[in-house]
Amino acid sequence: AAIKKKSKVIQNERIEEGIYDLWLKAEEMASIARPGQFVSLYCKEGGRLLPRPISICEIDKKTGKIRLVYRVLGKGTKEIAHLKSGDLIDCLGPLGNGFNLEGKKALIIGGGIGIPPLFELAKQLDCEKNIVLGYRDITFLNKEFEALGDVYISTEDGSAGTKGNVLDVIKKYKLTADIIYACGPSPMLKGVKEYATINNIKAQLSLEERMACGIGACLACVCKSTEIDHHTKVNNKRVCKEGPVFYADEVVL
Numbered sequence: 001a002a003i004k005k006k007s008k009v010i011q012n013e014r015i016e017e018g019i020y021d022l023w024l025k026a027e028e029m030a031s032i033a034r035p036g037q038f039v040s041l042y043c044k045e046g047g048r049l050l051p052r053p054i055s056i057c058e059i060d061k062k063t064g065k066i067r068l069v070y071r072v073l074g075k076g077t078k079e080i081a082h083l084k085s086g087d088l089i090d091c092l093g094p095l096g097n098g099f100n101l102e103g104k105k106a107l108i109i110g111g112g113i114g115i116p117p118l119f120e121l122a123k124q125l126d127c128e129k130n131i132v133l134g135y136r137d138i139t140f141l142n143k144e145f146e147a148l149g150d151v152y153i154s155t156e157d158g159s160a161g162t163k164g165n166v167l168d169v170i171k172k173y174k175l176t177a178d179i180i181y182a183c184g185p186s187p188m189l190k191g192v193k194e195y196a197t198i199n200n201i202k203a204q205l206s207l208e209e210r211m212a213c214g215i216g217a218c219l220a221c222v223c224k225s226t227e228i229d230h231h232t233k234v235n236n237k238r239v240c241k242e243g244p245v246f247y248a249d250e251v252v253l
């Protein structure tokens, strides 16, 4: 079950242009959180408290801390970027389902701000790992991933690694796997799903649908499912509640 609590900011640093790295003291959340889950931070926008769902990048159960690496996109995240160590922020989590740890040879694929939630996954996966990180231009977290597996990079402008996208890297280096884990924008996930289907590889995809409430109530985040729910007779799934992680064959992208 999710916990709602004021959490103390341990540190909140800008690591790249528009990308911030936040550590929160949140003992209970850290003790139950799984890779791929997210938390909602509550921001005071126009006097109302609005949730900003952010994926969990790292979990330190020993010291009771969670790490969120996020991109500043609007008012809410701008407010979060201004938090200083010692500040308190309302936090609800962990939310969503998270990844299932499985397989002997994993291909971990992240695009842009879809990269952070794969960090804790890569830490916890105890198997052979190839990690492919796709960026537009500025890279982040890639050095930290190097301690966890073989890292390959793509950038759209070719300023680092292979010029192109994550699929260009996978084809170039002929990377194989028995399980794919991916998180990133939907065109990337669509490409990954196609690649996984053609090559008959099981894939878990974490969807980055725009979320609002984060708790299954507003339906802002629905995606198309391949199955019809027996009770509700609809083929929608809420990314924040039934996801954000789905098996590739469960969702239409």
Ligand code: FES
Pocket: 210, 211, 212, 213, 214, 215, 216, 217, 218, 219, 220, 221, 222, 238, 239, 240, 241
């Ligand atoms: Fe409101 Fe998912 S964000 S239902």
